[in-house]
Amino acid sequence: MERSWFRRVLADEVAPPHRPGPNPGGFDAAVRIWHEECVRSRATAGAAGSLDITGSPGDEVVSLRYVLTHMIEEYARHNGQADLARERVDGTTGE
Secondary structure, three states: OHHHHHHHHHOOOOOOOOOOOOOOOHHHHHHHHHHHHHHHHHHHHHHHOOOOOEEOOOOOOEEHHHHHHHHHHHHHHHHHHHHHHHHHHHOOOOO
């Protein structure tokens, strides 16, 4: 999501999505790639100078403000799913 929203939509870069499949680096490589994309996303947002800059993921136009809000929603959703999976593995629940 970082790659798509920040590089392709806001920065208008050609950035093919990473495809699932055999991953020679495994989990560590996936985390490294994610961290690199987060660094680029922060740089794109920081260079924007305004939350009102826009990009287009298709026929609609969205602002940096929209993209940041959307990313918060995405991370909240997926972190919740990961927490549920972890609870199934170790049986520990939060309060």
